[in-house]
Every structure is written in C-alpha cells, then in structure tokens.
Amino acid sequence: MSLTLELAMTPRFGLEVSPAMIAFGELLLLPYAAMQAVVEDELQVNPDLERLDMAECPVCSGSWRIRCPLCAGHPSGQGRANDGYPAGDVAAVESDCQELRRAVRAETAADDGPVVDHLVDSLDGHGLLDRAPARIARELGVPVAQVDRVLAVIRRCGPPGVGATSVAECLRLQLDALELPDDQTRLARAVIAEHLAGLARGNFAAIADATGTRRADVRAVLDLIRRRLRPYPAFDGNDSKPAAYVLPDVVVRDHPTVHDAYTVDVVEAATTRLRARGTGPGGAQARAFLSRLHDRWDTLRRIAEHVVDRQRDFVAQGASALRPMTRAEVAAELNLHESTVSRAVADKFVLLPDRRMTPLSAFFSARGGADEELRRLIGSGSGRLSDQQLADQLRDAGYPMARRTVAKLRARLGFTSAALR
Numbered sequence: 001m002s003l004t005l006e007l008a009m010t011p012r013f014g015l016e017v018s019p020a021m022i023a024f025g026e027l028l029l030l031p032y033a034a035m036q037a038v039v040e041d042e043l044q045v046n047p048d049l050e051r052l053d054m055a056e057c058p059v060c061s062g063s064w065r066i067r068c069p070l071c072a073g074h075p076s077g078q079g080r081a082n083d084g085y086p087a088g089d090v091a092a093v094e095s096d097c098q099e100l101r102r103a104v105r106a107e108t109a110a111d112d113g114p115v116v117d118h119l120v121d122s123l124d125g126h127g128l129l130d131r132a133p134a135r136i137a138r139e140l141g142v143p144v145a146q147v148d149r150v151l152a153v154i155r156r157c158g159p160p161g162v163g164a165t166s167v168a169e170c171l172r173l174q175l176d177a178l179e180l181p182d183d184q185t186r187l188a189r190a191v192i193a194e195h196l197a198g199l200a201r202g203n204f205a206a207i208a209d210a211t212g213t214r215r216a217d218v219r220a221v222l223d224l225i226r227r228r229l230r231p232y233p234a235f236d237g238n239d240s241k242p243a244a245y246v247l248p249d250v251v252v253r254d255h256p257t258v259h260d261a262y263t264v265d266v267v268e269a270a271t272t273r274l275r276a277r278g279t280g281p282g283g284a285q286a287r288a289f290l291s292r293l294h295d296r297w298d299t300l301r302r303i304a305e306h307v308v309d310r311q312r313d314f315v316a317q318g319a320s321a322l323r324p325m326t327r328a329e330v331a332a333e334l335n336l337h338e339s340t341v342s343r344a345v346a347d348k349f350v351l352l353p354d355r356r357m358t359p360l361s362a363f364f365s366a367r368g369g370a371d372e373e374l375r376r377l378i379g380s381g382s383g384r385l386s387d388q389q390l391a392d393q394l395r396d397a398g399y400p401m402a403r404r405t406v407a408k409l410r411a412r413l414g415f416t417s418a419a420l421r
Contacts, residue, residue, distance in 0.1 A: 048282035127235030161233035202416035
C-alpha cells in the first residue's frame with residue numbers, strides 16, 4: 001500500500017472577523033477622553049482629515065460661569081469667552097484660587113480687594129475657611145458686613161460649598177445649589193445642621209425621634225447626601241496642575257415637549273466635527289476613519305436611548321428605581337452582539353438631567369429585583385430584622401441567598417446592621 005498526498009479545495013462556511021470589524025471594536029471600547037487622543041493622532045498624520053468648529057457644547061450650552069471641563073479640554077474651545085474672560089493658555093493653567101480671585105474681583109468694588117485676597121488666601125486645600133467671618137473681620141479691621149458680602153460673592157462664583165466654615169455648612173450650601181423642592185430638602189437641612197454625626201453612626205431611630213419623622217425618611221436623607229453631596233467642594237486650592245475630570249460620553253435631558261421622556265445626545269457627535277478632503281489615499285483613509293467614528297456614535301446612541309427609555313424611573317429617582325436589565329437583553333432587542341453592547345458600555349459616563357454623573361454600566365442590573373425587595377423589607381417598619389431573617393424573607397419572595405450574601409448586599413445598599421438601625 002502506498003500513501004499519496006493530494007491538495008484539494010473544499011468549500012467551508014463560517015464567520016470571520018475582518019480588520020474593519022476589529023478596528024471598529026477597538027474604537028467602540030474607548031471612553032471619550034481616549035477617543036479624543038485617537039482623533040488628534042489621526043489629524044496629525046493625515047493632512048486630508050480636517051477639523052471643523054465645535055457645535056454648541058452639549059454639556060453646558062455655553063452658559064457655565066466657571067469654565068466647562070469639556071469646553072476647556074477641547075481644541076476648538078480654546079479662546080472662547082467665559083463672561084468676558086478669554087479661555088486661552090493663561091486660563092488653562094490657572095489654579096482654582098487664581099481663577100476664583102479673578103472672578104470675585106470682577107464682581108466687587110476696588111475697596112474690597114484686600115478682603116477678597118485675604119478670604120481667598122484663607123481657603124484650605126479643600127476650599128473651606130478655618131475660622132468664622134467675624135474673626136477675619138477683626139483681623140482685617142473691617143466691618144463684619146463687608147466680609148460677609150465678599151464671602152457671599154465667593155460662594156456664588158465658586159463651586160457649591162466653597163467658603164464654608166465646616167463640612168455641615170458645605171453640605172448645606174451644596175444642597176441649596178441643587179434647588180430641589182422644599183419637601184425633599186427640609187428634613188435634609190435639619191439633619192445636616194443638628195444630626196450629622198449621628199447619621200454617620202447610623203442612629204436612624206434616634207434622629208427620627210428627634211425630628212418627628214420615620215426612619216425611612218432619615219435613610220432617604222442619607223441616600224440623598226451620598227448620591228448628590230460631597231463633604232468638600234470641587235476645589236483644588238493653589239494646585240496649578242489641571243484637574244482630572246470625568247467627562248460624559250452621553251448627555252440626557254428632559255424632553256422639551258413630551259412629559260416623562262428624555263432626549264439623548266452623544267457628546268462626541270457635537271465636539272468631534274471632522275471633514276475628509278482629497279481623492280487620494282489620504283482622503284480614502286480619512287473617509288474610512290470618519291465611517292468608523294459615525295458607526296461608533298450610532299451604536300452608542302442606540303444603546304443609550306434604549307437603556308434610558310427602559311430605565312426612565314432610574315433617571316428620575318436614582319438607584320432605588322433601577323429595574324433588572326442585562327447587556328444580553330439589550331443586545332437581543334437591538335439586534336447587536338452582546339460583546340458590542342459590553343464594549344459600548346465600558347468606561348462610558350452619562351450626565352443626567354439633574355446634573356448627576358453616572359456610569360453607563362449603572363443602568364444594568366441582573367438583580368435589581370432583589371435589591372428592591374431588600375430595601376422594601378428593611379424599610380417596612382417590621383422591626384430590626386437580622387440578616388438571617390432578611391435572608392428567610394427574601395427566599396420566600398423568590399430570591400434565595402445565604403445570610404452572608406444578604407449582609408454584603410445590605411452594606412452595598414447603604415444599610416447598617418440590625419443593632420445600629
């Protein structure tokens with residue numbers, strides 16, 4: 001018997017990943033800041049790719065007094081005016097103290113100059129004052145009313161909470177800046193003013209008794225503080241290094257005409273405006289790059305619009321209203337591959353209508369039902385249920401899990417142990 005080798009062509013069917021698909025997947029994975037670096041590199045190496053002027057900023061719409069981080073970091077945003085001041089190279093390297101001093105001097109009289117300088121120089125690295133305005137007035141030999149007036153301008157020009165004399169006052173100033181309805185903030189102001197230390201220790205029952213409310217209301221105040229407030233303002237003092245901002249990839253706004261609906265804007269579509277020119281190899285490469293960019297924006301927009309529509313209650317009310325939703329479900333409903341959804345969601349951030357910044361991944365939760373059921377059980381007023389009792393009731397409700405798992409879930413949701421509730 002002899003062996004022979006023979007070459008033959010056999011038809012074969014299968015899916016293969018093309019270089020174009022690999023390039024698109026890599027672009028889709030990048031967050032906004034990294035994508036801008038890719039665009040800058042492409043502009044440098046390809047003269048047939050041209051940048052156009054940025055459209056209206058989707059984050060601030062040109063209305064922020066203090067420089068918008070998105071506008072400031074964008075090449076076409078340099079040189080724009082912010083209340084009469086150029087946002088050029090000098091403004092880009094100013095420390096927060098220098099920028100605040102300049103803004104306050106523009107709104108105060110020349111005689112207030114020494115008070116402005118003294119107050120700004122007295123701010124610590126967190127933007128707080130270490131002594132009361134009355135003491136500062138004695139140090140300067142000026143009326144307390146003058147110090148109070150200048151301090152009010154500082155607080156108006158700076159980020160919410162700057163110029164506060166304590167963490168409690170900083171939280172209150174931030175709460176006032178949110179302009180929430182009084183029925184949502186009345187209890188929060190009282191708790192911040194009188195019971196902040198007890199709130200940190202989880203003394204919900206004592207605070208509820210002192211304020212004449214329910215423990216569930218006190219927990220709601222804690223949730224508000226955790227989600228919307230910070231112990232210090234967004235202020236870096238005299239540090240002249242550029243601040244590292246989390247920039248949104250998607251901006252969600254209230255629909256102008258439809259109640260309980262939202263519009264979704266992809267930030268890059270407004271800030272990254274490019275044009276391909278020429279018919280040679282450079283022009284073809286530029287058009288291919290633009291095609292991948294538009295595919296990225298279209299995919300991100302489709303996914304963002306879908307999850308925002310599915311999670312309307314989450315957008316309006318926060319994490320307590322999150323519904324179960326997985327990436328696989330979204331992929332199936334949009335006729336996309338699950339890996340495409342995962343890449344589009346990774347490291348992306350969403351700016352919500354109330355100015356909250358949240359990861360796009362926060363819209364997804366496979367166990368939102370268990371979270372909601374645990375919140376309901378703890379806030380039901382059935383006494384101080386132990387973790388084992390909570391596990392038993394969760395099992396009866398269709399969410400079987402061990403006591404240790406319940407303890408971890410309870411801590412993640414911000415609830416203390418039964419002994420501290």
